[in-house]
Each structure stands twice: as structure tokens, then as C-alpha cells.
């Protein structure tokens with residue numbers, strides 16, 4: 001039985017995955033060797049050049065595993081456009097991965113992973129992701145006729161949950177963090193017919209994403225000298241490095257360009273707006289492997305401020321007409337900074353924009369409305385009352401003036417006093433005279449109960 005399974009797995013590899021340390025050849029798409037724990041990879045692969053216009057990433061199927069049934073929503077073959085209007089960046093090439101079926105570069109991975117699930121005769125795909133990857137997988141499961149189940153932490157943002165439901169995914173919410181949800185998913189009974197993609201440990205993620213690099217080398221070849229990649233979990237950078245290897249092996253490229261991996265300063269006051277900061281052990285391992293490869297190939301790591309990144313995402317929308325997710329815009333911030341240091345020429349540099357701004361609408365809305373968290377469907381006045389209750393409950397401020405300051409002085413003092421008096425009238429807070437002029441507020445029992453209920457409803461950071 002085991003042999004039969006193995007032969008089915010062996011069939012789809014054009015070049016079999018091999019451990020970088022002990023040289024063990026693998027049949028299943030594991031990123032890590034089951035014997036020695038080291039990085040496993042495929043390739044390099046030698047493919048043919050064609051100047052036919054591309055319709056999807058599957059036009060590069062020579063570089064991809066060969067599944068008997070391919071599940072595709074026409075992912076990949078995304079456009080490459082120049083920056084026209086942003087000062088100092090004119091000519092910078094933009095690889096628009098936001099133009100994929102569900103607005104993310106992960107659609108390339110979902111296409112391979114769901115094709116693999118079908119080849120394994122799975123009936124259900126289990127995934128744990130609070131980001132676009134889970135939504136993308138749900139869409140591909142829908143088109144493949146597979147059942148999709150997503151295990152998510154309790155505080156997952158509403159817009160993500162709704163998108164998953166729209167694609168017909170069944171949701172299980174468990175734990176406070178992504179890691180807790182992952183542990184829960186692991187502990188769930190692994191019944192037959194269930195496929196768990198484990199995208200961060202799955203070699204198909206790396207293989208699918210390398211087609212991004214192949215698509216631009218196919219057109220620009222050695223004219224590209226720098227590639228700007230958002231670091232995230234490290235998997236995209238790793239894919240680009242593999243794409244370079246395949247392009248060299250195929251003679252589409254002679255001199256490997258410099259890969260610049262862009263990460264975010266973690267201590268910024270805007271960090272709370274950025275998703276996927278939760279790095280698990282697998283990601284640490286992958287990042288260290290990526291850094292080894294960058295070092296070996298004259299690559300570069302650059303850190304930028306998340307606040308700058310969001311401003312650059314908005315500038316890209318206003319001046320160029322591309323609405324991309326904040327993490328994608330990190331490459332624009334990096335391009336500006338490297339241009340100032342005379343380290344890159346935008347005209348021979350390509351920046352990968354990984355996903356659509358629609359997938360992170362709350363981040364932009366928070367920024368535009370200057371509030372910490374947008375609660376969809378809740379009026380700005382109610383959001384402000386909620387913020388006031390939180391400040392008092394957490395002993396961060398207990399009088400009008402302190403509350404006004406703690407909320408960043410973005411409301412008028414008068415409106416803060418009005419909210420306080422309405423909260424007092426409704427019995428949610430009570431006041432004692434602190435000095436002759438200033439009132440000191442505490443939450444009443446009713447106030448604490450109301451706050452608890454609101455916290456249950458609202459994804460509170």
C-alpha cells in the first residue's frame with residue numbers, strides 16, 4: 001500500500017525534491033528533510049523559451065510538478081507595468097500579483113496545492129491561516145469541488161471570515177493566536193481523505209511562487225539587476241532565488257540579479273496594523289535558510305518603517321492607480337530608500353507587489369480615519385465610546401483631559417466630555433470629583449459587562 005502511494009507521489013515530479021544536506025530524495029512535497037531536518041528543494045530545471053503570450057502560470061508547466069488534473073482559475077501571467085508618476089521611481093518595474101484571481105500571489109500556490117490534494121484523492125482540505133492564503137485555498141477548493149475547512153483564532157478579522165464563508169469554507173474558531181489554532185488543527189483527528197496543505201512546510205508553495213521570477217526573466221532576462229521582495233515568512237524570497245536558478249539553467253539569464261529582501265521594523269508604533277507578525281518555528285527556520293542563500297549570492301536585507309509603507313501604498317493608489325496591500329508596499333518604501341542611497345537604478349529594478357489592498361481594507365480605513373481599529377458597521381461615535389471605556393478599564397486614563405490626550409487629541413475636548421456624560425447617564429461609568437474642577441471616572445459593573453460583550457464582538461488588539 002505504501003509503495004502504491006509513493007509511486008503516485010513520484011509520478012508528478014519532473015525533478016525530484018532532494019535534501020540539501022543528506023541528499024535523500026523525497027516523494028512528498030516536504031520543505032524539510034524527515035531524516036536530518038535540513039532544507040529540501042527541487043531543481044534547477046532547464047525549460048524552453050517561448051515568446052507566445054502567456055495565459056496563466058501553467059504556460060510554464062515544464063518547471064512545475066505534473067499533476068494529472070490541474071486546478072486553475074487562470075492564476076499567474078500577471079502584468080508588469082512601469083511607475084510613471086512617483087518622484088524618483090519613474091521606470092521602476094512593478095510585478096502586479098494583486099491581479100491574481102483572489103488578489104494574491106498565493107493563488108499560484110493554491111493552484112498547485114489543490115491539484116495535489118486531488119491527486120491524493122482527498123475530499124477535504126484543512127487549513128489554518130488568517131491571511132489571504134486561506135481565502136485563496138477556499139476559492140480553489142470551491143472550483144475543485146473539494147470541501148474546505150479553515151481553523152482560525154477567535155479574534156480573526158470579520159472581513160476575512162466573511163470572505164472564507166463566501167467561498168463556502170467551513171469555519172472552526174479556536175484559541176487567541178494563530179499558533180493556538182495550529183495546535184488545535186494538529187490535534188484534530190486526521191481522518192482519511194483529509195489533506196492538510198501546511199503551506200509553510202510545503203515545497204509546492206516554493207515551486208509555485210518561483211513562476212513569478214520566471215515570468216519576468218522570460219521577458220527582461222539580464223536587464224533586471226535588482227529584485228525587491230517583501231520578506232513576510234521568507235517563502236517568496238526563497239522562491240525568487242529558485243526562479244533565478246531555473247532561469248540560469250534555461251539560459252534566460254546569465255548574471256544573477258541582486259535579491260533585496262524587505263522586512264518591517266518591529267518596534268514601530270504602527271506594527272499593530274501589520275498582519276502576519278506572528279512568526280513560528282518553521283518560519284524562523286525558513287528565514288535563516290533564506291538569509292544563508294542571500295549572503296551567498298550578494299543579496300541584501302533592508303528594514304523599513306510600517307508607517308512609511310502604508311503612506312507609500314496610498315501614494316501608489318493615488319498616483320499610479322494600483323491599490324495594493326500594505327505589506328506589498330514595503331518594496332516601494334525600500335526602492336525610495338535605496339534610490340536615495342544611490343544603490344539602485346529604478347529602470348533595471350523590479351518590485352513584487354504581492355496582493356490587493358482590498359484584502360486589507362481595515363488597515364487603510366484605520367489610517368484614513370485615524371483610529372486604532374475600524375469596526376465595520378459601528379459608527380465612529382460608538383467606536384470612540386468603546387475606546388474611552390477601554391482606557392478607563394485599563395487604568396490608562398481616568399479624566400476628560402487624560403482621555404483626550406490618550407486618544408491622540410484627534411477628537412475635540414468637547415466631544416470627549418459629551419461621550420463621558422452620555423456614558424455616565426447610561427450608567428456605564430461613574431464619576432467622583434478628583435479636584436474641584438476635574439472628575440475622575442471609573443467603570444461601573446454595567447460598564448464592565450458592556451465592555452466584555454463588546455470585546456467579544458470586536459477583534460480587540
Ligand SMILES: [Zn+2]
Pocket residue numbers: 019020021022023024033034035036037038
Ligand atoms: Zn536530509
